[in-house]
Amino acid sequence: MIELSPGPVPTLVDLRRAQAREALLRSELDRVRKAALAWRSGLGGLLVALVGFGLIKGRSDISGLEEGWAVVVGSLLGGALVTGVWGALAILRAAHGRPRVAEMADLPPLAVLDHREALAAAKALRAGIVLTLGCVGFLVAAVGVTWYGPVAREPALVVRTSVGGTCGTFVRLQGQSIVVRSKSGEVTVPLSSVTQIGGAVRC
Amino acid sequence: MGDDAGPVVAYEEVTAAEFGVRAARTFTVEQVEPGVLLLGGPCPRCDAVISIPIFDRVFRYGGGSAGEKAPRYETVVCTCDEPHPGRPESRVGCGAFWAIGLREGPS
Numbered sequence: 001m002i003e004l005s006p007g008p009v010p011t012l013v014d015l016r017r018a019q020a021r022e023a024l025l026r027s028e029l030d031r032v033r034k035a036a037l038a039w040r041s042g043l044g045g046l047l048v049a050l051v052g053f054g055l056i057k058g059r060s061d062i063s064g065l066e067e068g069w070a071v072v073v074g075s076l077l078g079g080a081l082v083t084g085v086w087g088a089l090a091i092l093r094a095a096h097g098r099p100r101v102a103e104m105a106d107l108p109p110l111a112v113l114d115h116r117e118a119l120a121a122a123k124a125l126r127a128g129i130v131l132t133l134g135c136v137g138f139l140v141a142a143v144g145v146t147w148y149g150p151v152a153r154e155p156a157l158v159v160r161t162s163v164g165g166t167c168g169t170f171v172r173l174q175g176q177s178i179v180v181r182s183k184s185g186e187v188t189v190p191l192s193s194v195t196q197i198g199g200a201v202r203c
Numbered sequence: 204m205g206d207d208a209g210p211v212v213a214y215e216e217v218t219a220a221e222f223g224v225r226a227a228r229t230f231t232v233e234q235v236e237p238g239v240l241l242l243g244g245p246c247p248r249c250d251a252v253i254s255i256p257i258f259d260r261v262f263r264y265g266g267g268s269a270g271e272k273a274p275r276y277e278t279v280v281c282t283c284d285e286p287h288p289g290r291p292e293s294r295v296g297c298g299a300f301w302a303i304g305l306r307e308g309p310s
């Protein structure tokens with residue numbers, strides 16, 4: 001329970017402060033909406049520029065990447081998609097509000113509704129900015145890994161004989177033998193002893 | 204040309220101890236939701252019924268901290284929609300202002 005009592009006679013300074021606060025309140029929803037629109041344009045431009053930049057320069061696909069790193073790029077792009085969509089929705093929600101149905105009976109005055117909406121929109125705007133910047137971060141990381149990640153190595157050759165196997169890269173055929181470069185140097189395996197030749201991603 | 208109830212009150216930024224006394228007697232206060240109070244009652248100068256929301260936080264674009272606590276004394280300005288001659292474009296109300304004390308009473 002709140003009790004009211006007469007206050008001291010306010011000064012002109014008090015009046016100006018109260019007027020400023022009143023004007024601030026009256027315009028706050030409008031200002032949040034405008035801020036959201038400005039951020040929407042700015043962040044949208046940033047994303048468009050980034051995507052364009054990523055497409056123009058460097059390796060344009062991840063097929064040249066080592067497999068583990070290709071998975072990393074895929075995850076980063078997934079992260080970019082999720083944060084991008086979520087961020088865009090949050091900013092749109094801040095800029096345009098959310099359709100809502102309320103009970104007429106306990107509908108507070110418009111000023112209260114507008115203020116509530118302004119606070120919610122400001123919150124959505126902050127979330128949208130963070131998420132969109134997160135999306136930018138994911139995209140930059142994905143492009144960076146695509147450009148600078150380790151190149152996929154040639155597939156390894158596995159040559160098996162009845163006594164064991166050799167794994168390495170193909171060097172040449174020499175007479176009736178196959179020469180494979182393994183970790184311990186070049187190995188010459190007579191073809192007559194080979195029982196199986198296969199491939200492997202790595203030794 | 205309507206059925207005006209009395210003489211036209213011109214816009215004037217005035218206060219008087221009597222405004223505060225009358226408003227404290229005639230105004231009601233209600234907590235709409237946490238952090239939001241709603242003062243309501245007739246303006247002691249122009250008699251228009253006004254409602255004044257009092258919030259803990261207001262959104263400010265570009266800096267400024269939100270989270271100002273509601274002070275004990277609130278300066279209230281009339282915010283009626285009625286025409287008051289001489290009112291500047293950017294203002295509302297009749298110009299009357301006063302202070303009202305808010306205190307947590309025994310509940």
Ligand SMILES: [Zn+2]
Pocket residue numbers: 246247248249250251281282283296297298299
């Ligand atoms: Zn008034």
Ligand SMILES: [Zn+2]
Pocket residue numbers: 246249250251281283284285287296297
């Ligand atoms: Zn009035």
